[in-house]
Amino acid sequence: MNCKTAININKKAVASSFSKAATHYDQFAQLQRDIGSLLLSGLSNKDVQTILDLGCGTGYFSEKISELYPHCKMTCLDLSDGMLAQVEKKQLANVTCLQGDIDNLPFADNHFDLIFSNLVLQWSEDLAACLKQLKGSLTDGGKLHFSTLLNGTLNELTQAWKAVDLHPHTNSFLDLDSIKLQIQQAGFKKVSIKTETRVLHYENVIEVMRALKGIGANHVHGHQAVKLSGRSLIKLLEKGYLPFVNESGQLNLTYQVCYVEAEK
Numbered sequence: 001m002n003c004k005t006a007i008n009i010n011k012k013a014v015a016s017s018f019s020k021a022a023t024h025y026d027q028f029a030q031l032q033r034d035i036g037s038l039l040l041s042g043l044s045n046k047d048v049q050t051i052l053d054l055g056c057g058t059g060y061f062s063e064k065i066s067e068l069y070p071h072c073k074m075t076c077l078d079l080s081d082g083m084l085a086q087v088e089k090k091q092l093a094n095v096t097c098l099q100g101d102i103d104n105l106p107f108a109d110n111h112f113d114l115i116f117s118n119l120v121l122q123w124s125e126d127l128a129a130c131l132k133q134l135k136g137s138l139t140d141g142g143k144l145h146f147s148t149l150l151n152g153t154l155n156e157l158t159q160a161w162k163a164v165d166l167h168p169h170t171n172s173f174l175d176l177d178s179i180k181l182q183i184q185q186a187g188f189k190k191v192s193i194k195t196e197t198r199v200l201h202y203e204n205v206i207e208v209m210r211a212l213k214g215i216g217a218n219h220v221h222g223h224q225a226v227k228l229s230g231r232s233l234i235k236l237l238e239k240g241y242l243p244f245v246n247e248s249g250q251l252n253l254t255y256q257v258c259y260v261e262a263e264k
């Protein structure tokens, strides 16, 4: 079990990658849609007054949530001003957009009845501390629903890059035991955790890299982004990917997903 979780993240660089992707994010975000829709289906129809969409992105799910809870007040928080600009374009009623950081939340204790967060917490530099802040900002009995990514995610790409050089080209993800422990240590109760494996398929390595860049998830912590150019580099990466080409000749890319529901 990997319990060493705190890492240093260049938040400006992360925000910049997501902001660059903001205007075309929705075209590339089918996986995020599918995972978020499953997460959304777990929300109860209990009336809630105050909601936080943590790491709201373009606000696709903020809009769905405001349809589910038309009378609630919702805060949409994201690190990226480009993403928040997309939410603002939607002109959702009773929604406040806020630029902020999941690792340094600006909220008072006992504020939200519901926190929804789809595929964001893997960007936290200290998940244990973040979960404690989230628990604090929930009202008693308030619920946290989040999805995140587990180790094994992007494994094929991680392995394939080893044929090119020894630098990290993908971020690492926590294991399930570590996430379970941190949820428990934050003091949540009635915790339910589900996991699933999703494998996406691409025609070639350029498509794989384009898909990550398309949603802005191409920042690698502590490492300068590599532009996939030059025939020889692409050839090397293709060679590294060979063990992960399926029977139809497509490149597999795995996502290990974790869905969590927990109560304060």
Ligand SMILES: C[S@@+](CC[C@H](N)C(=O)[O-])C[C@H]1O[C@@H](n2cnc3c(N)ncnc32)[C@H](O)[C@@H]1O
Pocket: 011, 014, 015, 018, 019, 029, 032, 033, 036, 054, 055, 056, 057, 058, 059, 060, 061, 077, 078, 079, 080, 083, 100, 101, 102, 103, 117, 118, 119, 120, 123, 124, 215, 217
């Ligand atoms: C994969 S997108 C998911 C967006 C949205 N939840 C969805 O389901 O479409 C991840 C989002 O997390 C945001 N993000 C990354 N690091 C963050 C941080 N430290 N604090 C707040 N938001 C962050 C990004 O800007 C991006 O909008």
